[in-house]
């Protein structure tokens with residue numbers, strides 16, 4: 416049973432009990448220009464200055480100097496029975512973090528009031544200061560402010576009832592679900608479905624995001640209107656791509672002669688009134704709270720396609736996997752805290768070594784969509800130019816996240832990783848158990864290649880022939896999953912959410928808004944309205960495409 420609330424600061428998480436946050440010391444944390452910020456800034460600056468002054472030994476030297484390095488930096492986390500009983504090893508030993516840098520980053524985290532910000536996140540305080548909102552995705556997994564957890568559980572009950580009714584045939588035989596959404600309303604469902612629902616799914620789910628009709632057309636071609644349900648997933652229920660695709664999907668049902676086309680639509684949204692206004696019956700509107708951000712919404716009713724495909728027990732295990740990470744994140748301190756340790760590594764490479772990108776390679780075909788998911792999570796959250804008090808940032812914020820799937824990527828982009836002039840910190844993610852029943856040789860070779868790449872990046876190999884020389888000393892981290900399951904996938908995603916948050920705290924930025932996406936949308940609307948003036952290039956492009964006002 417998912418139920419867990421959280422104490423005010425770094426204390427342990429107490430299942431089913433909320434500890435009062437009253438009396439939490441310190442001034443309000445998000446006031447603009449307060450004295451507290453001035454003193455914090457100088458402490459932060461001192462922490463960075465110290466970090467920049469530290470020597471940077473090579474990876475080989477770090478291993479040679481510290482026999483306990485592996486034990487210190489490679490940690491296995493058990494997720495617990497409710498999350499399926501598996502564990503994940505987080506091996507950060509092939510990064511350049513060492514005791515001196517960990518101490519330096521601990522000082523930075525203290526200067527940024529990491530413990531206070533974490534407590535504020537998990538207690539449902541309005542930490543998204545630019546939008547005056549909390550960020551309560553963890554409450555969807557049962558960890559957070561008691562009233563928010565209760566609300567989440569009630570809403571999950573509604574989703575569960577609909578999922579089970581559909582499985583029992585209440586809407587007639589349903590074999591396909593066209594899930595329509597974009598950004599945070601699509602990337603999570605697409606990842607989870609591709610990872611977990613390849614075999615034995617109750618319903619075939621097709622995720623459609625792009626406004627380009629080719630996307631919807633391809634999905635519709637795979638489905639039979641008589642046995643297809645449409646999920647319209649949109650936090651705002653106004654996004655033009657989603658509403659246009661939803662309209663066309665509804666027309667597809669109508670044109671096929673489906674008797675009650677609106678009866679085949681489910682809405683997943685934080686704006687239930689808009690969904691009802693659009694025509695969805697209230698009984699098939701699955702709301703989620705405004706305090707759940709779009710790119711953090713997979714755990715809410717946006718996860719409906721996952722629950723429909725896996726069944727409710729599978730979805731519960733997914734939430735439990737994430738909750739196991741929440742509890743770890745809430746209680747572990749310093750570099751023992753795995754998302755925070757990962758953020759220390761991210762900041763090391765970004766701020767101290769000038770690495771502009773970071774790469775994630777899943778050595779698991781089922782996680783092929785993970786880099787896409789992480790791109791939105793990390794770049795939309797932390798691609799910011801001001802701190803949370805509105806001041807310009809003093810260095811790079813989010814790295815550019817990119818990646819791919821192993822072994823394919825080895826034969827395409829790894830040349831640059833091994834010998835290029837950019838140093839790219841790499842994450843490898845793989846599963847000990849295979850996801851298929853073919854010859855075990857497939858999986859053995861996959862795993863050997865994954866581990867070989869990390870070893871080669873670190874060791875390098877000198878040659879007097881420069882073209883054949885590998886510099887080595889190139890960092891990587893490895894996440895080794897026992898088995899890819901709803902529980903481990905939930906944990907993996909939650910780990911990255913908290914890693915992203917921890918990076919934001921170290922940078923002093925708000926990871927929960929995304930104003931950067933608005934300007935382009937406004938300009939597209941003004942083109943549609945007509946009469947707007949543009950630069951000569953845009954004007955000429957519009958004219959040539961027949962779009963001039």
Ligand SMILES: O=P(O)(O)OC[C@H]1O[C@H](O)[C@H](O)[C@@H](O)[C@@H]1O
Pocket residue numbers: 597598599600648649650651652653654657709710795929932
């Ligand atoms: O869920 P919706 O309201 O339709 O929003 C879908 C997406 O669009 C926006 O532009 C944001 O960039 C995303 O964070 C969001 O997930």
